[in-house]
Amino acid sequence: MREVVVIGGGIVGLLSAFELTKRQISATVIDESEGGLASWAGGGILSPLYAWRYSDAMNRLTFDAMSRYRDLFGELVGSCLDWSDLHQGGLWVQVDTKEMDSVKDWARKWGVLSETLSGSVLLPSFPFSEGVFFPDLGNVRNPRLLKALRSYLVSRGVSFIKDKVVSLLPKQKGATLETQRGLVLNPENVIICAGVGSDKLLSMLGVSLPMFPVKGEMLLYRLAPGKVPSVMLTQSGYLIPRSDGAVLVGSTLSLGDCTTYPTVSGRYQLEAVAAKLFPEFSSLKPVHHWAGVRPGSEVDHPHIGVVPGCTGVFAAAGHYRNGLVSAPATAELLVQMVCGEKPNIEPAPYSLSPVLRSRSSFFKR
Numbered sequence: 012m013r014e015v016v017v018i019g020g021g022i023v024g025l026l027s028a029f030e031l032t033k034r035q036i037s038a039t040v041i042d043e044s045e046g047g048l049a050s051w052a053g054g055g056i057l058s059p060l061y062a063w064r065y066s067d068a069m070n071r072l073t074f075d076a077m078s079r080y081r082d083l084f085g086e087l088v089g090s091c092l093d094w095s096d097l098h099q100g101g102l103w104v105q106v107d108t109k110e111m112d113s114v115k116d117w118a119r120k121w122g123v124l125s126e127t128l129s130g131s132v133l134l135p136s137f138p139f140s141e142g143v144f145f146p147d148l149g150n151v152r153n154p155r156l157l158k159a160l161r162s163y164l165v166s167r168g169v170s171f172i173k174d175k176v177v178s179l180l181p182k183q184k185g186a187t188l189e190t191q192r193g194l195v196l197n198p199e200n201v202i203i204c205a206g207v208g209s210d211k212l213l214s215m216l217g218v219s220l221p222m223f224p225v226k227g228e229m230l231l232y233r234l235a236p237g238k239v240p241s242v243m244l245t246q247s248g249y250l251i252p253r254s255d256g257a258v259l260v261g262s263t264l265s266l267g268d269c270t271t272y273p274t275v276s277g278r279y280q281l282e283a284v285a286a287k288l289f290p291e292f293s294s295l296k297p298v299h300h301w302a303g304v305r306p307g308s309e310v311d312h313p314h315i316g317v318v319p320g321c322t323g324v325f326a327a328a329g330h331y332r333n334g335l336v337s338a339p340a341t342a343e344l345l346v347q348m349v350c351g352e353k354p355n356i357e358p359a360p361y362s363l364s365p366v367l368r369s370r371s372s373f374f375k376r
């Protein structure tokens with residue numbers, strides 16, 4: 012295989028290009044923006060929220076995310092990425108008694124260390140006590156990771172084209188694609204990982220998947236480093252600490268909304284969450300407020316695999332709230348399929364063909 016064109020330069024596209032370069036296959040990434048519609052905006056929690064509510068298919072892509080990111084950091088740490096950008100302070104989750112057995116079963120099944128712990132042990136003013144702490148989980152500082160990944164890929168010869176793909180036509184192998192600026196390419200291997208834009212591209216190839224945009228807003232406050240020691244997740248919202256004292260408060264969920272500007276109502280909603288979870292925030296002003304668009308999916312895991320009826324065209328789409336945690340495993344699986352290698356993860360559950368897939372209630376995720 013000589014070259015692969017990757018449409019989409021969010022976390023899934025960049026890590027796919029990373030997997031290709033590991034195999035000495037040259038890659039061209041085409042993206043209309045820089046940093047992804049969702050990938051730079053996300054919180055970077057390296058676990059699905061309430062992972063035990065998800066299917067095995069989702070958990071298989073996420074349970075070893077921390078160690079996958081540790082390996083990745085081993086390659087990338089340098090001028091724009093530091094080991095402290097992989098925050099290993101743990102994840103505390105509010106869990107009520109009814110759900111406790113499922114949590115313990117899940118932790119046993121996936122080999123995740125857990126302990127029942129009151130939230131106030133980690134954060135003295137925290138208003139929720141019933142919960143579980145996962146000391147080995149954490150979060151990644153995604154904007155820095157994306158920057159480091161991109162500059163690593165450039166140094167390995169990956170080409171980046173800033174443009175929008177507006178037409179995709181399947182050919183005997185691969186596809187002919189055309190961009191907004193009139194560039195025409197005829198690659199034999201194409202990967203579509205365009206986040207919320209994948210829907211439109213797949214429909215040009217006659218494939219329709221149950222996907223939709225879900226806008227999410229986030230606030231950032233500054234505290235002394237270490238004041239919030241771990242990710243604190245509740246039903247009302249979450250706190251995500253970075254090692255320099257920045258704390259993210261998230262997030263809103265607006266179904267069907269594809270806009271990327273932050274809103275006044277989003278800010279009010281998140282300020283209320285912030286003050287509830289950490290009363291000190293009520294006397295502080297957030298220093299940053301932003302929005303991104305999650306590639307939502309009706310099924311509770313992404314679609315990964317060959318595009319039906321299109322030899323040489325592959326896609327990874329619909330990562331919803333879990334694209335950062337599942338991207339390393341997604342990219343590995345995808346590129347193994349592109350290269351005809353034996354996949355480490357059974358690919359059938361992620362197929363883009365219309366088969367019965369596992370679902371869990373969208374609103375519980």
Ligand SMILES: Cc1cc2nc3c(=O)[nH]c(=O)nc-3n(C[C@H](O)[C@H](O)[C@H](O)COP(=O)(O)OP(=O)(O)OC[C@H]3O[C@@H](n4cnc5c(N)ncnc54)[C@H](O)[C@@H]3O)c2cc1C
Nearest residue numbers: 021047048049050053054055056176206208227334335336
């Ligand atoms: C507020 C918020 C919080 C989140 N928190 C977390 C979290 O804590 N943990 C976690 O795991 N996930 C989280 N997520 C979800 C995660 O960010 C996404 O699932 C993930 O980033 C999706 O990555 P992607 O590469 O598929 O898509 P994207 O990052 O959206 O990248 C797709 C790229 O494709 C490009 N594109 C689209 N159409 C075209 C086209 N026609 N031509 C050229 N380029 C195109 C876009 O410009 C974009 O750059 C969060 C998301 C949000 C918004």
